[in-house]
Amino acid sequence: MDEYIAKDNNNPINIQNEPNYCEDCGEAKEMLEGEEVCVRCINEEEELNEIKIECKDYVLYDRANNRLVKFEKSGDIVLYGIKEEAQDDCYGNEEVIQFEKLPKDKQEEIIKQIY
Numbered sequence: 001m002d003e004y005i006a007k008d009n010n011n012p013i014n015i016q017n018e019p020n021y022c023e024d025c026g027e028a029k030e031m032l033e034g035e036e037v038c039v040r041c042i043n044e045e046e047e048l049n050e051i052k053i054e055c056k057d058y059v060l061y062d063r064a065n066n067r068l069v070k071f072e073k074s075g076d077i078v079l080y081g082i083k084e085e086a087q088d089d090c091y092g093n094e095e096v097i098q099f100e101k102l103p104k105d106k107q108e109e110i111i112k113q114i115y
């Protein structure tokens with residue numbers, strides 16, 4: 001494989017000297033198992049996935065406005081460990097929804113609050 005690249009490119013060393021940069025975080029990408037990847041973004045994604053599995057809480061979600069119900073004073077998202085408690089607090093325009101069924105941006109909002 002390396003030989004093929006060398007024949008195809010007059011100066012293959014240049015590839016390594018001028019790395020591509022990640023579109024998301026601007027970090028220089030690295031070669032990993034023959035693929036050019038952003039190590040920083042991969043690590044962040046893995047962290048998110050780990051947290052996702054751990055969080056089984058419920059929230060009140062206003063789908064029409066893409067908004068989670070928060071405490072008035074602190075601005076923290078209200079989390080419920082028990083579904084029935086969430087249902088007791090739920091207004092007509094809201095729905096009780098488990099963390100893992102939320103849109104990704106809302107999951108990240110909660111993760112930022114917890115960790």
Ligand SMILES: [Zn+2]
Binds near residue numbers: 022025026040
């Ligand atoms: Zn990145």
